[in-house]
Amino acid sequence: MIRAVLAAAVLALTATAATAQTAPPADPYDPGRKIVADIQKIVTPNGVQETLEVELGGAKQVINVRGANRDNPILIFIHGGPGSVEMPIAWSFQRPWEDVFTVVQWDQRGAGRSYLLNDPKLIAPTLKPERYRDDAIELIEYLQKRYGQKKVFVMGHSWGSVVGLSVAAKRPDLLYAYIGMGQVIDFRENERLGLEWTIEQAKRDGNAKAVAELEAIKPYPGEGALLPEKTAIERKWSIYYGALAANRRDADFYFRAPRISPEYTPADRKAWDDGSGLTIGALWPQLADISLKTVNRIDTPVILFMGRHDYTTPAPIADAWLKRLKAPKKQMVWFENSAHLPMIEEPGLTFAALLKDVRPLAGN
Template structure:
């Protein structure tokens, strides 16, 4: 089962073998497509940046990808979901327009994607804790600031990455122009409860006897104590079916097939994604049950939330309520009416407009450079 888990405790579904992984001969079919994507997305501007490098963060070797048309642009670090659900191999499908306005950083976190085979799983397993991911992120931000000669960055956290990102914003606001949340988690247990109740309600409304039977069988969900991975997998199976992940879609194939055309990922890298997903979800998911920012009511950095109106993977109403209580130098919510949990792909134009209108001016005011 874990071989094909997507590794989102927030977004876990049992993906088919064809969605992420293929045999070597079948993968040859996609090699010409990857070459086309690579050429289209190649950065050719005089002051552009396009590089992938390895960084040691918290003692673990990790892979970092940086792309942008002008290295003078402000840096935007995307903290991917999961843990273990890397965005680097999917970024080609939405990120290129961002790169005209930001230097965009994708990073495979410890135990994830291309970073997974670089470290002994037995050695890093004890380190897979939210606080370590937070501190890895801080180390990476400081490295990026030195490497590209800037004072602050934009930090975007998506899904699990929003737990990491919000933790960084609370601890080191001095490093950030703003914190940007997407698929934001505020209270993990409440998140699961609301998502489950919505999914069960939809199953009943549509007369789906199979879904109702399976969902009722996992009650109480999420319950008390550590999270149960098997129960979570059942909930995600049906929440994805009803569009909690991607509005108007009953599966995630469009998303998880995107790495087949990624210039950044080989077939071996995609296998590492699968293996790292299984590793991180089994190691981390049970311990995340009590992660909550409900009592965090002040941040010393601007906060922008990009919320899918139809997101019931991380129900956006919970975040909206929390934003109403938050005190920050500046705060705003942009609602993506036709999105669920993946607005960067579901409504890419609206997401880009929000970044340009709501976020980028904050760097201009502060001054991006040292």
């Protein structure tokens, strides 16, 4: 959600420079990419490591599948944004997961590597929340058939938690559990509470510049469509005060990780930016009225992984929703030293929670 909004805000500034290049420069990060690729290579006899192009809802999309044992249950990570792919960052946290799950990273339609596979003019009109949900359902069915595995878990992060929870509500029969990380329940309430919290932090800090900029975007989110330029200002300061990553003033550590990803070339990283601009432009005006508050029952286990300091998707909203929810099993897992990125901020504890609270739901 963060990177996508910021990318859309600066897209016009970067477009001229990008088109002015006559030839792509040499990639200074290529040696690092090769080292990471080598150390993360799946070498177990029954392992799986492949990147595939699949067609979902009439659009070509890229998935990356990794696991030490293809007999393990499948865990699909649905990234945030919209457009903020996790495939190029997954190298930094995912490898331990792959010993107990077959992990699938999916670049959603119009995002990341999938952006390059389709005409943006044809994809843009299809960028609807319901289409993402149905793409995810098609993906689950495809994976079940390809790997002969019926045990599937979905983890939705940030915007991806809207997609994931919608899948759980519509097709709980496909899932052994749904895991929401940075769970979004109500977009307008999300933005309202996030702005209030950020202004409070700025006032406490005596940051007159931040207070002035934040007060100037009111009424936000207000009524009607969300405006990306206002969201970008809120995110600028909420990131500064640790709403994205606790106790950090910026997100450079996160946004730089793709530079040494074995799955992403410089051209893919540019496609990430271009896809963020496309998806935010098409989807952001639609998001304000998305609310899952009326989802009161899910017929599959629901587990939320929430950072205690998350005010990008404010944790209190998800906590209150979960307390009302009826489900075969429900659980809140708090990450006390995290904000919006527990898998990066507390990777050991995230893996421990997957082992303790999620993997046993698949049985032997």
